[in-house]
Each structure stands twice: as structure tokens, then as C-alpha cells.
Amino acid sequence: MRSASIRFVKGHGTQNDFVVLPDVAAADLTTELIQSICDRRTGIGADGVLRVAATGEAGGYFMDYRNADGSVAETCGNGIRVFARFLVAAGLQEPGEFVVGTRNGPCAVVVPADGGDITVEMGTPQRLPDGKVTIDGASWPATGISMGNPHLVVLDAGAVSGLDLTRQPGYEPADSYPDGVNIEFLELLGDHHLRMRVHERGVGETRSCGSGACAAAVAAMEAAGERAPYLVDVPGGRLVIDWRADDQVLLSGPAVVVASGEYPFG
Amino acid sequence: MRSASIRFVKGHGTQNDFVVLPDVAAADLTTELIQSICDRRTGIGADGVLRVAATGEAGGYFMDYRNADGSVAETCGNGIRVFARFLVAAGLQEPGEFVVGTRNGPCAVVVPADGGDITVEMGTPQRLPDGKVTIDGASWPATGISMGNPHLVVLDAGAVSGLDLTRQPGYEPADSYPDGVNIEFLELLGDHHLRMRVHERGVGETRSCGSGACAAAVAAMEAAGERAPYLVDVPGGRLVIDWRADDQVLLSGPAVVVASGEYPFG
Secondary structure, X not given: OOOOOEEEEEEEEOOEXXXXXXXXXXXXXXXXXXXXXXXXOOOOOOOEEEEEEEOOOOOOEEEEEEEOOOOEOOOOXXXXXXXXXXXXXXXXXXXXXXXXXXXXXXXXXXXXXXXOOEEEEOOOOEEEEEEEEEEOOEEEEEEEEXXXXXXXXXXXXXXXXXXXXXXXXEEEOHHHXXXXXXXXXXXXXXXXXXXXXXXXXXXXXXXXXXHHHHHHHHHHHHHHOOOOOEEEEEOOEEEEEEEOOOOOEEEEEOOEEEEEEEEOOO | OXXXXXXXXXXXEOXXXXXXXXXXXXXXXXXXXXXXXXXXXXXXXXXXXXEEEEOOOOOOEEEXXXXXXXXXXXOOHHHHHHHHHHHHHOOOOOOEEEEEEEOOEEEEEEEOOOOOOEEEEOOOOEEEEEEEEEEOOEEEEEEXXXXXXXXXXXXXXXXXXXXXXXXXXXEEOHHXXXXXXXXXXXXXXXXXXXXXXEEEOOOEEEOOOHHHHHHHHHHHHHHHOOOOOEEEEEOOEEEEEEEOOOOOEEEEEOOEEEEEEEEOOO
């Protein structure tokens, strides 16, 4: 693989950034290649790699998503927007609604022709045990929500800009979250408008977490007793969450294709 | 500028990374464009931009070096190696010795045809006032050296891996360094072999600092009373410093061209 150049595209969704690889076979996407590409100093630099794979069905594409360390990931609300934007920008899909294959199953997306926000079906939330989250002795009640992955949502954490998320917050009940949990801290900015910071399990604080924004809005809607579109401002930008009558959660947000190129050089 | 795509090349020297822009006119290299390109989430990501400019002389190139914030920089021992590697990789210069124009003046470089370490003339060191450096109550004597920019070198800081460089170390005499100072902490690994960590003024700890490695080796040679090639291991790799009889300091180290492409996409 490393002797011939491969085509890449770099993009981001609310500052969660990815390298899209349109022409790489699964067998060639080694852990070493992924780590080399994602290194922010010696490679191109990204949070993960999105390999484009044709599905068996006519005109369908599967998003083979890998984290920067090479590990396999199920899906990602930010990554799938970048993937969908790439498919349209590259002429592989027409604008409008189409399906992207993921390890979580087929996922419907809507890509407007004008470059506006992309909407992704994020699945149906499940309740998890409620609990408590602690930072430096301060603690808050937290709502447990699964969006395929587990979340504890602090509905009213006050001014979230002051929170120290450089370390793992404490949480309970620990035995309900044996594989760890993503923790969202919300600040109420107005009607149906939240500011959110998130600590992702195994990662630390991130600029954006699509499933976390979904869990946050779902928890807020449950507490308010009504479903309505919510704006969720994350450090990397603004997401919009809706929760349809059929229980499907919809995530809308920007996705930008930044640059294209050849790797390695020469 | 932003409506048409521009060609770019990304490269790094001991993990100090740069975007080389071969085809951009000076007037088009706006602060906004530089900041957009260098953003590690929403752009390509780099410590700085190296614009390629033809000099008046036949076959000569000037390195128009800008920091990631858009500010003008004089030169950079790591950047000039990446710039020189690019010129050879792109066929703009033959391997061997040639001159690169910088804001510090013409600079002789040697680029081996085999891709090995590139050697750069870094100028003549000047002595600055010696002083003292302090971290968390621990203090060390420090040797003052100018390599065009000011350095305080701690010749024997013990095991440098344990130092906390997340904050600005204290230093004196402060009035001798009114514009701040780069501070190098050395650990003696063997004869003519140093490990170095560096706190760069206005930046914080970096993976590598070419002029800092030069200042470190010069201070060590002065203390030892002999000139000899020194290996300087920085977090981002290994540099070799020599100090010629004509007082010119030579910096040798790796430079890698990583990827090429078009920015923005489409």
C-alpha cells in the first residue's frame, strides 16, 4: 500500500475531523496505515478514517469507520455527515435522501443540494438507569440514555464553560455502566436551546459528539414532557435534534469537505 | 483566493509540521487563509505555512514563512528542511547544496539525493547573559545563547521526562530578555549526546526546536571546551548539531514530505 499513493479527502463535522479514503480495499486498510494517516504531526491528521466501500446493492455505499488508533467503530453522527457530503460532492450520490451502510445497519441521510445541514437518522433511544455525576466534589443528578452507546446527561449543570473536564468525572451507579459512559453537561440557553460539553469515554472532552447531543435533547424532551426540535451548541458548532413520532431521533448539522489529495507524497 | 483551489504539500521535520504552498502570490496569502489552512480541525492542520516564492536570481527560491496565526516569521530550522526537501521532491532544485532565501538572509542547505538528513546553516551564535531557570521551586543555572532568537540553556536538568513544562518556567535576569526567551532543558545521555525538552516563548512546549537544539549544543560545547558533532534527541526525533571553525552552526535532521493536494475541496 505505502509504495503507491492513495487518494484522500479531508472533512469535518462540527470540528470532528475525518480522512475519507475512496479507493482503498479493506485488506489494505491496516492499523499502521490508519495510524500514519491520522497522526496530526507526521500524517494528514484526523479523529478517524472513513473508507468508502461499495455495497452489494446498486448505488449503495458502506461507511467503513475506523478510529485514529485503527480500532473499528460502529458509526458516528458527525462522521456519517462528512461521508454523505463526500458522496454527493464526488458525484457518487445525488443530493436528497439516500441510505448509507454502517456497522449499525442502514442509515437514512438527507443531503441538501445547497450545502446546508445534513440530517441523519440516529436510531431509537432507550432509557438506562439514572444516576449521579461528580466533578471535584460538586454533583448533579443525571439521566441515563442509550443511543446505541451509553450516556449520562446532566440536565442543568449551570454555566458549563467553568467545568473542569480534563479528568474523568465520577459517576454512579458504576455497575450499570461497566464499559464506561459518555457524560453530557447541559446549560439551558433558552426554549429548546442547550449548550453542551461532553466527556467521551476513553477519549476525554471532545469538540462535538453526535450521539451525545441526541441523548441530551432526548433527556431534555423527556423532562419537559414534549417533543420539539432542540438546538444543541457544542464547542465545535451547532447541531439540531428532533425526535419523531416513530421514536427515530434525527441529528442535523454541518459537514464540510476541506481538501483533497494524494498520500503519501510522490 | 478561496473560490479557486490551490495546490498544497504537507510535510514535517522532527514533527514540526508545515503546509507548503507552491503557487500562491504574496498578496493572496491573507491571515484568514493561513489560519484556515493551519487549523487542525477545520483545515489541513500545521504549525505554519511555507510559501514558495521565486527570487530574482536564476533558480533561486525564497521561503515566505508564516506562523499558524498568520504572523511573519524570520526562519525556522525545521521549516527550512521541509522547504528544501519539497524543492528537490518537486524537481525545482537538484539534490546537493543550494541556497534558500529567508528573511534572515540567504541560507545554504545540503539535501542528499537518498532522502537522508538535510543540513542547514543556522548562523553564528552570540553569547547572552547567563541566568537561572525555575520550575515549581527547583532552579538551575542557565547559559544565555542567541541563534538570532534568545535561548536560556539548562545544561544538566537531570531526567527531563519528569519536568512539568505545561506552564511558563521562571527565568532571570528578566530585564535581559524583555521579549521572552526559549528555554532548553538538557539531559546528558552520553558523550556528545543530549536529550532536550524545550519551552518556546509564546507557544509552550514543542516537539522540536531547531534553533533551540543549536543553542543547546553550542552551550554544551562551550562548557566542554571543544567543538564536536552533538546528537540532540527531541520529542519529535533526532537532530545533529555541528559548530564549524568559521563559527557557523550546522543543523542536520530529517524532513519528510507527507502528502499533496488541493485546498479547498472542489
